[in-house]
Amino acid sequence: MKVLNQVYTLSNGVQLPKIGLGTWQTKKGEETYQSVMMALKNGYRHIDTAEGYQNEASVGQAVRDSGIPREEIFVTSKLESHIKTYEGALEAFEKTMKELKFDYLDLFLIHAPWPWSEMYKDCNEGNVLAYKAMENLYKEGRIRAIGVSNFSPNDIENIIQNCDVVPHVNQIGYFIGIDQSETIDYCRKHNIFIEAYSPLGIGYLLSNKDIQKVAEKYNVSPAQICIRWCLQKETAPLPKSIHENRIIQNTEVDFEISDEDMEFLDTIKGDPRRWD
Structure with missing residues (x-):
């Protein structure tokens, strides 16, 4: 079975497709709509969005227009990072559902443990309040799974x-x-599944010479190596693209990176934005 058709099973039994389409930095309107439509047409069944991306409405429209039954498409959205109250979380969820025009959401995450404008601020109390609101929505069946994003072990x-x-x-x-x-060791200990956003290192990894060298060995693209690496780490990568050929290529990862080459890739360290 192709990776695109494979799923992971979350701790509550909900199945999550192994590869998803990321929509961070994809402009609302036609750009997001066409990106999601192309992905769904080419077999994707996992779409990731967020209120903070301002493209939920475009994602929802594409899902509805695709002709694919809603229950066959796994859609994630996120609570904006600055919302740290119970009532605020409930209101934000209703706004998300209004934008998507869905009856339920597959996965809802707290986008970050602190507002992006106040990174590392102590928001422990607010995170609990927001999460309790999400718990109630989950218990009511309006969300199939709940979680967090960018959370450290202490935050979790x-x-x-x-x-x-x-x-x-x-x-x-x-x-x-x-x-x-x-973070990964902590999450695995508590049976919390890891989704990998920016699996291409915001694009900077594609020009890394060591990754290019491995890609040549397998006759694939650097992007495919990056995505395959995430899969072999048992995470769900969420590559983004607005180009159909790359949207397709990002799922053509039905090959195996050898243990030796995985170990070599693991020796690459550092912020990819600083590489030549």
């Missing part, structure tokens, strides 16, 4: 200690060169 521990439902997912920036081992 706060949720586990003060809430009823252990997060089903933690979506983090994860790609060749970045060390997320502490």
Whole structure:
């Protein structure tokens, strides 16, 4: 079975397709609409959006216009990072549902443990309040799975200690060169699944000479190596593209990187934005 048709199973039994289309930095309107339509036409069944991306309405329209039954498409959205109250989270969810025009959401995440404008601020109390609102929506059946994004082990521990439902997912920036081992080890210990956003290192990995060298060996693109690496790390990569040929190519990863080459890729370290 092709990777595109394979799924992971979350701790609550919900199935999540192994590869998703990311829509971060994809402009609302036609750009997002066409990107999602092309992805769905070419077999994707997992679309990732967020209120903060301002393109939820375009994602929802494409899902409805695709002709594919809603229950066959896994859609994620996220609570904006600055919303840290119970009522605020409920209101934001209703806004998201109004934008998407859906009856339910497959996965809803707290976008970050702190507002993007105040990174690393202590928002433990607010995160618990927002998550409790999400728990109630989950228990009502309006969300099939709930979780967090960009949360460290300490941030997640706060949720586990003060809430009823252990997060089903933690979506983090994860790609060749970045060390997320502490967070991943913690999440695996608590059966929290890892989604990998920016698996191409915001595009910078594609020009890395070591990755290019491995790609040549397998006769694939650097992007395919990056995505395959994430899959072999048992995470769900969320590559983004607005070009149909790349949208297709990003799913053509039905090959195996050898243990030796995985170890070589693991030796690549550092911020990819600083590489030549």
